[in-house]
Amino acid sequence: DIVMTQSPDSLAVSLGERATINCKSSQSVLYDSNNKSYLTWYQQKPRQPPKMIIYWASTRESGVPGRFSGSGSGTDFTLTISSLQAEDVAVYYCQQYYNVPYTFGQGTKLEIK
Amino acid sequence: EVQLVETGGDLIQPGGSLRLSCAASGFSVSHDYMSWVRQAPGKGLEWISVIFGGGRTYYADSVKGRFTISRDNSNNTLYLQMNSLRADDTAVYYCAREGTIVGAGFRGVESWGQGTLVTVSS
Numbered sequence: 355d356i357v358m359t360q361s362p363d364s365l366a367v368s369l370g371e372r373a374t375i376n377c378k379s380s381q382s383v384l385y386d387s388n389n390k391s392y393l394t395w396y397q398q399k400p401r402q403p404p405k406m407i408i409y410w411a412s413t414r415e416s417g418v419p420g421r422f423s424g425s426g427s428g429t430d431f432t433l434t435i436s437s438l439q440a441e442d443v444a445v446y447y448c449q450q451y452y453n454v455p456y457t458f459g460q461g462t463k464l465e466i467k
Numbered sequence: 468e469v470q471l472v473e474t475g476g477d478l479i480q481p482g483g484s485l486r487l488s489c490a491a492s493g494f495s496v497s498h499d500y501m502s503w504v505r506q507a508p509g510k511g512l513e514w515i516s517v518i519f520g521g522g523r524t525y526y527a528d529s530v531k532g533r534f535t536i537s538r539d540n541s542n543n544t545l546y547l548q549m550n551s552l553r554a555d556d557t558a559v560y561y562c563a564r565e566g567t568i569v570g571a572g573f574r575g576v577e578s579w580g581q582g583t584l585v586t587v588s589s
Contacts, residue, residue: 355528385572394575396512403561403579404512410574447512451573454517454525456502461511 356380356450360459366467373435375462377448382428385452392451395424395433397444398461404447408433440466469493469578471562476583483552483587489545489562489580497540500565502576503547505558513558516547517565530556552587559584 357380367373377393384391391411396404406415408424411431421436435442443466448459475487487503502517515527516536524536535548545562559582566577 388571390571392573394573396575398512403582404576405579406566406575406577409566410571413574415575415577445511449512449514449575451575455527456514456517456573458512458514 355455356383356453356457358448358450358457358459360446360448360462362462363460364463364465366465367435367438368467369440370437371467373438373442373464375433375446375464377426377431377433377459379429379431379450379452381452383450383452384428391427391431393424393426393431394449394451396447396449397442398447399444435464438464438466469564471564471578471580473560473562473580473583476560476585478586478588479552480589481553481587484548484550485552485585487547487549487560487562487583487585489547491543491545491562491564494564495540496538496543496545500567500573501536501538501545502563502565503534503536503545504561504563504576505556506561506582507555507558510558518545549585552585554587557585557587 361376393411395408398404407418412424445461470492472490518536533551537546561582562580563576564578566574
C-alpha cells in the first residue's frame, strides 16, 4: 500500500499570511503515460464532510478560490494558501489515486495564529 | 442536483452485522465509481472500499473479508454490508461519488453524503 505522510500535523498562520502543507507518498503516484500525478487535496471543516479542492496535484476544483494552489509531482506535493482567510480554518488531507487502496494522509489541522 | 443520503448507522455489539445504505439522486450509481470512506471519532479519513462502474470492487485490508460493497441499480442505492464488527470499526461512514474523466481517470471525491455513525460497543 502507498503510505501518505503529511507535514506538519498542525499549523497556525496569521490572517493574510501564506500557509503551506506538505504531502509525501511512499512511492510515485505519477503516471508516465499522461504525466499526471494522482494526488488530491481535500478540506474538511468541523462537522462537515470533506470537500475536494485540488486534483491531479495542481488542478483547482471548480469554485475553489484562487488563493489555493497545489504543486509537486511524483512523491512530493504541496498545498499552498497564499493569503489565509478565516474561513480556511480546517483540516486538510491528501489522497492518492494511483493504486488501490486509495490512501489518505493523516491530515493537517490549520488554525489562525 | 446530486445528493447522497446515508442511513443504517447504529449502536451494535462486537461481532454483529450492519448494512449501510446510500440513496443517490441526480445521477446513476450504476454508471459511476462509488466509494465508502470512514472517519473514527476525532481521527482522520480512511478509504475502505470502491465499486467501479463495471462492477469491480476493492477493499482496504482493514475490512477485507468482512465488508462488502454493492449497489442496487433499480433503487439507485449503494450499500455496505459490514460483518464481524469490531470496536475499531466505530466511525462515521461516508458514501462518496468519485469524479472521473474519460481517458484520464480519477480526480477525487466530488460528492459526499453527510455520513452515518456506526458505534461498535458492548
